[in-house]
Amino acid sequence: MSASLKQLLFNHDATDKRGSALNLRIDYDEAIVGPEWSRTSVRLPIELPIAYAARHIDPGALGIFANFSWNGLPPQRLEIQAVPAQPRLSDADPRTALLRSLADSWAPINPTLSRYYASLAELAADAPPILGRIPPTPVTIGADGESGAVFLKLNGGRLRASAVGIHEIAWRWQYRTATSPRWQDFDTSFHRIFTTLDLPATPWLQEPAEVWNSALPWSGALELACSWASGARLKRDVAAMICAGVHAMGYGQIEYGCPVGAREMYTNTPMGIFDLTAFLERARGGLGNGPYVNCTDCACAVSTFANLLGADLWQGRMGQYVPAFMLRDSQTIGHSSWGSPCNLGLGFMFHEVGWSGDCEQDDAIYDASVVVDSNLSPFAHLPVPLLPAGIPFGSIWQTFYRRMLAAPESLLICHPLPEERRRRALI
Amino acid sequence: MSDTDFTATSRAQMDAVGQAVGEEAFAPAPEEEISVRNFGFTADMLPGWIFARAREIDTGRGVRLIQVNAQATGSESMARIEILETEDAGQGRALFMETLARFQRDPADLLRIPPRFAEAEAVPGQGTFVFLRGNLVVTVASIGAVILQAEDLAEALDQSICKKPQDASDSKPVTSGRGADRTMVKSFTRRTARGDARQEAFAISPDGSVARVSDSDEPGQKGSE
Numbered sequence: 001m002s003a004s005l006k007q008l009l010f011n012h013d014a015t016d017k018r019g020s021a022l023n024l025r026i027d028y029d030e031a032i033v034g035p036e037w038s039r040t041s042v043r044l045p046i047e048l049p050i051a052y053a054a055r056h057i058d059p060g061a062l063g064i065f066a067n068f069s070w071n072g073l074p075p076q077r078l079e080i081q082a083v084p085a086q087p088r089l090s091d092a093d094p095r096t097a098l099l100r101s102l103a104d105s106w107a108p109i110n111p112t113l114s115r116y117y118a119s120l121a122e123l124a125a126d127a128p129p130i131l132g133r134i135p136p137t138p139v140t141i142g143a144d145g146e147s148g149a150v151f152l153k154l155n156g157g158r159l160r161a162s163a164v165g166i167h168e169i170a171w172r173w174q175y176r177t178a179t180s181p182r183w184q185d186f187d188t189s190f191h192r193i194f195t196t197l198d199l200p201a202t203p204w205l206q207e208p209a210e211v212w213n214s215a216l217p218w219s220g221a222l223e224l225a226c227s228w229a230s231g232a233r234l235k236r237d238v239a240a241m242i243c244a245g246v247h248a249m250g251y252g253q254i255e256y257g258c259p260v261g262a263r264e265m266y267t268n269t270p271m272g273i274f275d276l277t278a279f280l281e282r283a284r285g286g287l288g289n290g291p292y293v294n295c296t297d298c299a300c301a302v303s304t305f306a307n308l309l310g311a312d313l314w315q316g317r318m319g320q321y322v323p324a325f326m327l328r329d330s331q332t333i334g335h336s337s338w339g340s341p342c343n344l345g346l347g348f349m350f351h352e353v354g355w356s357g358d359c360e361q362d363d364a365i366y367d368a369s370v371v372v373d374s375n376l377s378p379f380a381h382l383p384v385p386l387l388p389a390g391i392p393f394g395s396i397w398q399t400f401y402r403r404m405l406a407a408p409e410s411l412l413i414c415h416p417l418p419e420e421r422r423r424r425a426l427i
Numbered sequence: 428m429s430d431t432d433f434t435a436t437s438r439a440q441m442d443a444v445g446q447a448v449g450e451e452a453f454a455p456a457p458e459e460e461i462s463v464r465n466f467g468f469t470a471d472m473l474p475g476w477i478f479a480r481a482r483e484i485d486t487g488r489g490v491r492l493i494q495v496n497a498q499a500t501g502s503e504s505m506a507r508i509e510i511l512e513t514e515d516a517g518q519g520r521a522l523f524m525e526t527l528a529r530f531q532r533d534p535a536d537l538l539r540i541p542p543r544f545a546e547a548e549a550v551p552g553q554g555t556f557v558f559l560r561g562n563l564v565v566t567v568a569s570i571g572a573v574i575l576q577a578e579d580l581a582e583a584l585d586q587s588i589c590k591k592p593q594d595a596s597d598s599k600p601v602t603s604g605r606g607a608d609r610t611m612v613k614s615f616t617r618r619t620a621r622g623d624a625r626q627e628a629f630a631i632s633p634d635g636s637v638a639r640v641s642d643s644d645e646p647g648q649k650g651s652e
Contacts, residue, residue, distance in 0.1 A: 260568045261551020262531040270525045271486040290570020321443035
């Protein structure tokens, strides 16, 4: 006589995500159908990705549906629980690895700081599992030996307070009956869980939760976005960390496309689409659409990944097309030299960035494609590089992004184009 | 404005492109016009090049987007080819202009006037080339470790598009049933001095087999009265 776990359904409510995992798909081509964990008798359990929008969770409503079967005569009273077990991958959240590497780096220079990072790494590694344990729950087994779908309540307090991250968890499943009151292990399940801050914003959608809806969040995109923004607890931090992540691809994976005339290579503006499939392939070390990008590609990447985690950015433009606005010296993505883009001295017809709010001058800029010189002093000419990730666009009088990017004679031409803000669909 | 209201190129940008691109950017109408429907890459289209990762997207604007990566045999040269297939030559011309807006530079600096081989050409750099041929807007961009002379590949592709099949069979092409949706149809229209139009059309299957098409055979076309 024994119980066995048949399936677990984390995303059990397609429309209300206060107690349920998000509607996901694998990528543009592949949908996720059915429970996130299931077992048939002939093959290994199927494990699919799971994601929760942390701040949207109602701790009192959080739960999963489980199906069990019982081998033998159905017991009169059966209780089932799941306790946290050792996950297969302990370093899924890159914070731990980062903190450990910081501890190692500082050890010969500053042992105190090294110990501090080491203790943070230990805390991160020993953090309680994101979904905790499943408390003892009565389960009724039918005459056919099946339980049907059983709702198992979870304590969502820790999930609701969590930061962006990737969590590997494991549950050891146990049962007890009236005749055998000691808890007995009967199964172990492993799960990979992404936590975002809030529900995804467009171009991502949560409805309709249909196989054909390619705008449901892609687990491949979550993998990258959650690793870039791991640990972020505020939307502006999410946006800034994503911006830094995209910009960091400039160290070997992508570069401003001078040989291709600074053409958009991952975006197709006339068609209103962003080729996220190719961008993800590039980020994973594949060919994608090649190494070249322009500002539009970077703006799409920043806003798409940030919005996946619950931020609310737009692909916003500045300039007026004719004439082009001239630039102060800057560094384009993938290039270390200071100067005008591609050293052509032509300026920008327009420039596109990740932009918050209404894409007006008081709203924050997240520009992964250009590092600006934040030294606006007329007397010192040493550039002070700044990746614009969360600073306001600013008026022509304020020492913000506009004055760091545009040449003084072009400040009036380099103005926001809020009517052109957009979020391109994903392919 | 909803999130999806504004997806294509803005009016302001198109006005700027319109100011920069005059009639002189386009070659005079060719003696024989070509129109391609259901464009698809076939193995023998560009000898010496291997195609991979072909992807077709229906963008919902009456435009088909066909993307493919091409690699030169025995070389690290790689290119990304994008074909925008429009409904007719007029829409192709408009989309060629819109394609110029995909560069961060002044469209006037990108154009080659007059065009050398195609109906309109943009040369933003050695690694990329855009041209118009009939209802097709074609972009070739270098994406490999070695920067490719995009113009050479673009010209070879244009010649392939314009090539009229010589060994077409008289058997009926596959225009219905399985495989019909992947059959490319090339139509050549020559106008006589009297103003009459003489049309020839060929159906080219993905495997490269060719058949001559009469109007009534064309997929999705009603027969002429």
